[in-house]
Amino acid sequence: MMTPSNTSNYVWFGTRDRDSLGIYKRELASLAQVYRCLLDENAYTISEMFELAMTPKLSGFAGFQAPAYLMLLEAHYICRGFLPRQAIEPYFTRVLEAAHNIQDARFCAKITSRCNAMQHCWWELPNSELPFKIDDIVDSVNRICKNPASLEFAALHQVGEEYSLRTAGPNKLPLPDWLRRANTLETIAQIYQKSVVELQRFNSEQDWAIDIPLPSGTWVNVPDPGFVNLLTGRLSAEILVDCDLSDGERVRLIQALVPLASANPTVLDTVLSRLLLAARPNDGSILNALDVTVKRYLS
Numbered sequence: 143m144m145t146p147s148n149t150s151n152y153v154w155f156g157t158r159d160r161d162s163l164g165i166y167k168r169e170l171a172s173l174a175q176v177y178r179c180l181l182d183e184n185a186y187t188i189s190e191m192f193e194l195a196m197t198p199k200l201s202g203f204a205g206f207q208a209p210a211y212l213m214l215l216e217a218h219y220i221c222r223g224f225l226p227r228q229a230i231e232p233y234f235t236r237v238l239e240a241a242h243n244i245q246d247a248r249f250c251a252k253i254t255s256r257c258n259a260m261q262h263c264w265w266e267l268p269n270s271e272l273p274f275k276i277d278d279i280v281d282s283v284n285r286i287c288k289n290p291a292s293l294e295f296a297a298l299h300q301v302g303e304e305y306s307l308r309t310a311g312p313n314k315l316p317l318p319d320w321l322r323r324a325n326t327l328e329t330i331a332q333i334y335q336k337s338v339v340e341l342q343r344f345n346s347e348q349d350w351a352i353d354i355p356l357p358s359g360t361w362v363n364v365p366d367p368g369f370v371n372l373l374t375g376r377l378s379a380e381i382l383v384d385c386d387l388s389d390g391e392r393v394r395l396i397q398a399l400v401p402l403a404s405a406n407p408t409v410l411d412t413v414l415s416r417l418l419l420a421a422r423p424n425d426g427s428i429l430n431a432l433d434v435t436v437k438r439y440l441s
Contacts, residue, residue: 164206164207164209164210166195167195167210167211167213167214168210168213168214168408168412170191170192170194170195170214171191171192171195171213171214171216171217171218172217172412172415173191174188174191174192174217174218174221175217175220175221175415175416175419176419177191177221178220178221179220179382179419179422188221192214192217192218192221195214196214196232196236204240204241204242204243204244204245205240205244205249205253207236207240208237208238208240208241208253208256208257209372209408209409211233211236211237211240212233212237212257212260212372212375212376213375213412214233215230215233215234215237215265216375216376216378216379216412217379218233219379219383220379220382220383220416220419223383223385224383227267227268230265230267231267234257234261234265235307237257237260237261238254238257238261238307239307240253241253241254241256241257242254242305242306242307242308243307243308243309243314245314245315247315247317247318247321247333248321248333248334248335250305250308250317250321251299251303251321251333251334252297252334252366252368254303254305255297255298255299255334255364255366255369256297256366256368256369256372258297258298258299258300258361259296259297259298259369260369260372260373260376262298262361263275263298264276264373264376265376272298272361275294276377276380279377279380279381279384279387279395280387280391280395282377282380283377283381283395283398283399284398286370286373286374286377286399286402287398287399287401287402290367290370290402291365291367291370293343293344293345293346293363293365295369295370295373296344296363296364296365296366296369297363297364297365297366297368297369298361298362298363298364299330299333299334299361299362299364300359300360300361300362301324301325301330301356301357301358301359301360301361301362302322302325302358302359302360303322304322305317305322320332320333321333325355325356325358326352326353326354326355326356327341327342327345327350327351327352327353327356327362328352328353330362330364331352334364334366336364336365338352340365341362341363341364341365344363344364344365345362345363367405368405368406370402371402371403371405371406371409372406372409374399374402374403374409374413375403375409375412375413377399378396378399378403378412378413378416378417379416381395381396381416381420382416382419382420389420389421389422392420393417393420393421396413396416396417396420397417399413400413400414400417
C-alpha cells in the first residue's frame, strides 16, 4: 500500500504543481466514485482509497486543501450513499484546519466563511443550530439556478471567530486585530470588501444597524459568488445519491449546475465528472484504462 513516505510515488501527480497534494486527494476521490458508480467494486477497495487520501495531513497551500477535503467528503458520501456524523466530522476538522491556516487574513476569513456555511447548512449534522437546506434536491437545484445571488446561498461569517485550528510558527503571520474584533456590519463588510448596503440586504431579516455591535457567535450572511460555485459540487453529490431520481433526471439536474460551476475550472471538472457518472458511460476501453490507473495508486 502506498504511504506518504513513498515519495517517489508522488511524481506521477506532478511535483511542479503547487497543489500536488490537492490533486492527489481529488484523483483518489474521483477514482473511488468510478469504482462505486460504474464498476460496483467491493467496499474494501473504496475504503482503502479514502483512507489513503486522508493520510497526508495539512501541508503546502492551505487555501487549496480546504476545497479538496470538501470534494473528498462529497465523494465518500457518493460511494457510501450515507455518512454518519462520526464519518463526516473528521473531514470538517481537516477542512477548517486548512481554512484557518491560510496566511492572508482576508482570504482566510473568506474560505472559513464558505466552510462554515457548508458545514452548518449543507450537511445534515445533528446539533447544528442552523437549518439543513437540502430537503428536496430538485427544488434546491431549481432555486440556485434561478437565483444564485439569493441570501439562501450566502457564506457565513461568525462574529468573534477564533480561528482555533490556526497554528503559530516563525513562518505564520498572525491574524490582525481588525479581523478578530470585527463585530458590526460595517467592520465585517470591510473584511470581505463588500458594501455595507449589500451586507445589510443579505441580513435584512435581522434588521441590524450597520454600527451596532453584534454578540459573539452571531452568524452573518455574506454574499459570495465563490461559495455558490463551490456549492454546485455538494449539490451534484446529492443528486447522485438520491435514490428517487431516474438516471435521466440526474443528468438533467447536473447539467443545470454546469454554468454555475464553470467559474472555477476545478469545480467544473468535479461537476462534469459526476455528469459522466450519471450518464453511465459503458465504453470498455475507458473503464479498463481507469482500472489500470487505480492499480497504480494501490500498488
